[in-house]
Amino acid sequence: MSTLEHLDDQIIGRYLDQPLRLPADLRRQIEAAWEGAPVQLYALADLDQALRLVESWVALGPRHVAVARRTAAGTWDVASVERARIEAVREAPGLSANTLTLLGAPGEPALVLVRYTHRQRRAFENIRFVVEEQLEGREIAPVDPDRAYADGVARPVREAQAVVSGREVAVIRRLLGYLKPYRRPLALGMTAAALITVVSLVPPYLAGYLIDRVVRPAREGTLPLGRAGTIAWLAVAAMALVYVIRQGAAVVRLRLMAILGEWVARDLRAELYEHIQRLSLAFFSRKRTGSLITRVSADTDRLWDFLAFGVVDVSLSLVMLAGLGAVLLSLDWRLGLAMTLPVPVFCWLIYRHGESINRLFIRAWRKWSRVSDVLSDTIPGIRVVKAFNQEEREIRRFGERNEDVTAEFNRIHETWTTFWPLLMLAVHGTTVVVWALALPRLLGGGTALPVGTFVSFLLYTTMFIGPIEVIGQIARTMNRATTSAHRVFEVLDTEPEVRDDPEPVQLRPVHGRVTFEHVTFGYDGVRQVLRGVSFDVTPGELIGLVGPSGGGKTTIVNLIARFYDVTGGAIRIDGVDVRRLDTGQYRRQLGMVLQDPYLFHGTILENIRYGLPEASLGEAIAAAQAANAHDFVTKLQHGYDTVVGERGHTLSGGERQRVSIARAILHDPRILILDEATSSVDTETEREIQEALERLIKGRTVFAIAHRLSTLRKASRLFVIEDGRLVEHGTHHELLQKPDGKYRRLYELQLQLQ
Amino acid sequence: METTLLGRQGAVLSLEQRDDGRLWAIRGDEERAVWVRRCFPWSEPGRYLSLRDGDENEFALVRDPAELDASSRDALEAALALAGFVFEITRVLEIEEEVEIRRWRVETRQGARSFQTRLDDWPRALPHGGLLIRDVTGDLYHLGRPAALDRHSRALLWAFVD
Numbered sequence: 001m002s003t004l005e006h007l008d009d010q011i012i013g014r015y016l017d018q019p020l021r022l023p024a025d026l027r028r029q030i031e032a033a034w035e036g037a038p039v040q041l042y043a044l045a046d047l048d049q050a051l052r053l054v055e056s057w058v059a060l061g062p063r064h065v066a067v068a069r070r071t072a073a074g075t076w077d078v079a080s081v082e083r084a085r086i087e088a089v090r091e092a093p094g095l096s097a098n099t100l101t102l103l104g105a106p107g108e109p110a111l112v113l114v115r116y117t118h119r120q121r122r123a124f125e126n127i128r129f130v131v132e133e134q135l136e137g138r139e140i141a142p143v144d145p146d147r148a149y150a151d152g153v154a155r156p157v158r159e160a161q162a163v164v165s166g167r168e169v170a171v172i173r174r175l176l177g178y179l180k181p182y183r184r185p186l187a188l189g190m191t192a193a194a195l196i197t198v199v200s201l202v203p204p205y206l207a208g209y210l211i212d213r214v215v216r217p218a219r220e221g222t223l224p225l226g227r228a229g230t231i232a233w234l235a236v237a238a239m240a241l242v243y244v245i246r247q248g249a250a251v252v253r254l255r256l257m258a259i260l261g262e263w264v265a266r267d268l269r270a271e272l273y274e275h276i277q278r279l280s281l282a283f284f285s286r287k288r289t290g291s292l293i294t295r296v297s298a299d300t301d302r303l304w305d306f307l308a309f310g311v312v313d314v315s316l317s318l319v320m321l322a323g324l325g326a327v328l329l330s331l332d333w334r335l336g337l338a339m340t341l342p343v344p345v346f347c348w349l350i351y352r353h354g355e356s357i358n359r360l361f362i363r364a365w366r367k368w369s370r371v372s373d374v375l376s377d378t379i380p381g382i383r384v385v386k387a388f389n390q391e392e393r394e395i396r397r398f399g400e401r402n403e404d405v406t407a408e409f410n411r412i413h414e415t416w417t418t419f420w421p422l423l424m425l426a427v428h429g430t431t432v433v434v435w436a437l438a439l440p441r442l443l444g445g446g447t448a449l450p451v452g453t454f455v456s457f458l459l460y461t462t463m464f465i466g467p468i469e470v471i472g473q474i475a476r477t478m479n480r481a482t483t484s485a486h487r488v489f490e491v492l493d494t495e496p497e498v499r500d501d502p503e504p505v506q507l508r509p510v511h512g513r514v515t516f517e518h519v520t521f522g523y524d525g526v527r528q529v530l531r532g533v534s535f536d537v538t539p540g541e542l543i544g545l546v547g548p549s550g551g552g553k554t555t556i557v558n559l560i561a562r563f564y565d566v567t568g569g570a571i572r573i574d575g576v577d578v579r580r581l582d583t584g585q586y587r588r589q590l591g592m593v594l595q596d597p598y599l600f601h602g603t604i605l606e607n608i609r610y611g612l613p614e615a616s617l618g619e620a621i622a623a624a625q626a627a628n629a630h631d632f633v634t635k636l637q638h639g640y641d642t643v644v645g646e647r648g649h650t651l652s653g654g655e656r657q658r659v660s661i662a663r664a665i666l667h668d669p670r671i672l673i674l675d676e677a678t679s680s681v682d683t684e685t686e687r688e689i690q691e692a693l694e695r696l697i698k699g700r701t702v703f704a705i706a707h708r709l710s711t712l713r714k715a716s717r718l719f720v721i722e723d724g725r726l727v728e729h730g731t732h733h734e735l736l737q738k739p740d741g742k743y744r745r746l747y748e749l750q751l752q753l754q
Numbered sequence: 755m756e757t758t759l760l761g762r763q764g765a766v767l768s769l770e771q772r773d774d775g776r777l778w779a780i781r782g783d784e785e786r787a788v789w790v791r792r793c794f795p796w797s798e799p800g801r802y803l804s805l806r807d808g809d810e811n812e813f814a815l816v817r818d819p820a821e822l823d824a825s826s827r828d829a830l831e832a833a834l835a836l837a838g839f840v841f842e843i844t845r846v847l848e849i850e851e852e853v854e855i856r857r858w859r860v861e862t863r864q865g866a867r868s869f870q871t872r873l874d875d876w877p878r879a880l881p882h883g884g885l886l887i888r889d890v891t892g893d894l895y896h897l898g899r900p901a902a903l904d905r906h907s908r909a910l911l912w913a914f915v916d
Contacts, residue, residue, distance in 0.1 A: 015857065015868060015870055016868070017866070017867070017868050047839075047864075051835070051836070051839050051864060052864050052865060053862075053864045053865035053866075053867065090776070090787070090808060092776075092789040092836075092837075093789075094836055094837045094838070094839055095795065095837065095838055095839060095840050095894050096839050096840045096841060096892075096893045096894045097836055097837075097839040099775070099836065101774070101775050101776065103774055107773075107774075108773075108774065109773040109774060109775070110773070110774045110775040110776075113775040115836075117891070117893050118891045118892035118893045119889075119891040119893055121891070121892075156890040156891045156892075157855070157870055157890055157891075159890075160854060160855050160870065160872050160890040161852070161853055161854045161855045161870075359912065359913045360913075362851075362913040362914075363912070363913040363914075366876045366913065366914065369874065369876060482853075483853050483854075486853040487853065487854070
């Protein structure tokens with residue numbers, strides 16, 4: 001079972017309250033009814049006709065569809081329908097209830113009518129898709145039904161969440177594993193921290209010792225003054241030494257752990273970024289860019305905080321509390337008990353306070369998001385606000401929400417400013433109790449209590465507060481760290497879907513022959529975006545890909561670039577299956593000019609040389625000249641050194657396109673992909689870009705996608721892609737000769753529009 | 755602009771639920787299987803109902819079901835119950851925050867249910883009061899009167915209700 005399948009099962013088991021699979025007994029019953037034919041797909045219909053939650057199943061076989069409903073006796077009532085009787089499929093979506101109807105002959109009652117929530121919709125879409133394909137006379141290659149069901153049901157949760165929360169301990173252990181390379185500084189840092197803890201216990205002891213063994217005997221005359229003075233000064237010197245050691249150790253601890261934390265954060269960031277670069281495009285389409293950026297920046301930073309300080313603070317606070325408890329009990333067990341017994345209560349109170357303030361924070365964040373909504377609405381849409389003269393209304397809307405969120409944050413402040421003084425009062429209360437218990441004994445009643453011991457005791461009690469605070473926050477600290485760790489590990493655990501062959505083939509050079517052999521492809525589930533596409537393109541051909549949007553043109557070029565792997569058939573480059581190629585080396589021979597060219601933050605020169613950083617300045621200028629970019633670049637104040645991209649100089653769409661063409665020219669690819677390269681520019685700019693492109697495409701195999709068919713007249717051949725199929729191919733003139741040709745229809749339609 | 759149920763041709767619209775399980779709209783000589791979409795599912799759920807055919811084209815816009823004949827109205831109401839179905843939360847048992855999602859365990863009129871929302875996807879306050887929660891799959895959960903829920907539910911919901 002793959003990681004993904006395992007994850008899907010975990011998600012269904014943990015979150016979705018529904019079976020992981022079609023029940024085995026039901027499967028057997030259905031397959032027996034179908035005379036052994038297998039269940040090919042299935043879905044859970046979780047609503048009955050009265051819209052109550054139930055467990056019913058719809059199963060699809062090669063010749064049948066079955067609907068199974070659980071009877072009151074717990075058995076299955078299975079009704080099968082022959083697929084040959086199905087004439088139409090309808091899905092009626094509702095707010096939360098969807099209805100799938102399989103219809104037979106007109107006027108006949110529905111063959112199958114089931115209802116289900118959105119949670120089951122993907123699984124039903126698979127069934128619907130296969131049945132619709134059958135109605136169109138097409139067959140779909142069988143898939144693993146369990147996998148299709150689990151993927152359909154679990155996917156929304158999988159995409160919303162980093163990973164299914166594993167045990168926190170396991171995550172923390174994995175995180176601590178990153179400290180392994182730094183055992184030495186870690187040991188030093190921990191030793192320094194332990195030293196701080198131990199030496200912190202010394203000054204109160206010395207204070208008590210001085211009072212009981214030096215000051216009092218000297219006053220009572222049992223210790224000579226000279227000897228008493230010597231001991232006292234030695235004790236003061238020891239105290240000074242303790243403080244120096246303590247602060248020296250603090251420097252070592254803080255510096256080492258802070259630096260060590262940075263090293264680990266750096267390692268995590270580097271590993272994460274390197275891994276992100278290797279991941280397939282499918283991963284990026286599932287995750288939001290902002291979320292990935294946060295993982296590399298904020299989450300690793302939070303982990304730094306945890307590793308540098310959280311780990312040490314928590315462990316040493318535990319040691320400190322245990323040490324203090326032991327010392328207090330050994331000094332005087334009665335007073336020690338009075339002081340230590342309330343400690344667990346204080347920790348619990350801090351924990352409870354954390355929980356309750358968390359609720360306040362949720363409320364405040366919710367209201368904060370309402371403030372952000374106004375900002376993200378009105379700042380990008382300020383022209384609309386002004387055009388409709390709504391400034392006052394927007395100011396009022398913002399003002400109300402601003403007031404609202406301020407009230408919530410003030411409520412938080414009220415809570416913590418009440419809690420902490422009260423907690424301190426309780427801590428001081430225990431000190432008062434200790435005084436109340438100690439005073440009669442100090443005055444001579446009950447068991448004797450030396451004054452010095454009592455002073456030591458009081459000094460130790462002041463040291464309780466810090467560790468109690470840390471222990472009380474332990475759950476929150478761990479929670480924050482594990483959340484960030486989950487998010488980071490999710491990316492690290494994601495395997496690239498496109499992987500190189502262990503012994504990859506290097507084509508030197510790539511000639512540019514591209515062959516599609518019965519290629520089928522689907523981005524998810526069983527829905528196929530390409531269905532059996534075959535063609536053979538010889539080196540140097542310019543292929544125009546045309547057809548309606550969503551037909552599969554961009555998918556074809558994505559597959560040529562090996563951003564994804566085919567689900568059926570094969571793509572060959574110069575006769576070699578693209579999956580056997582060394583992807584890095586192959587992509588160096590491949591260029592792309594996209595509709596919305598992306599320029600990185602950096603100079604124009606850096607952008608032109610992006611694919612070939614070692615290119616000379618002369619080569620960069622030559623590429624820019626060929627791309628019709630040189631003229632406008634030299635007119636800029638900083639010429640080729642102009643900084644572009646985010647936060648840089650703003651170039652127009654046409655200018656950015658020409659820089660990207662120069663980048664492709666310099667890259668000198670054998671196979672070139674032009675994806676709507678001229679669609680978003682004006683006619684004059686288009687002419688200039690077209691001119692640049694004509695220089696660029698010479699001697700290369702080119703796949704050009706364009707909606708404006710006039711731009712593809714010079715294509716060697718045109719491929720009309722519709723509904724995932726290659727429906728027509730030929731030259732512009734050949735295709736125009738076809739009386740009922742799809743290309744001809746598209747072309748005439750565009751002529752009319754012009 | 756006034757909208758009437760008479761539709762484009764001005765013929766009277768009638769509706770019926772047929773054996774094929776679908777709602778059929780008949781207007782003059784024209785009849786089509788349709789499904790209902792509320793134009794204002796939360797601010798005006800009972801009026802302005804768009805009847806759409808299998809290709810998502812609007813066949814008719816019903817301003818007010820009261821303008822239909824009784825049997826059409828019954829058929830429309832049955833279809834509306836289906837189209838407007840959302841889970842009605844009667845009790846909140848647990849709300850837990852996990853990595854990037856919030857996990858809800860609730861009792862609904864339709865049965866017990868667990869669902870998940872994104873952490874930044876907050877319940878939406880409805881125009882006539884109440885809350886609407888959308889889970890990661892798109893299913894909707896309606897809380898008509900949060901104040902009328904039991905104490906435990908109210909305490910759990912406190913952070914999400916104004």
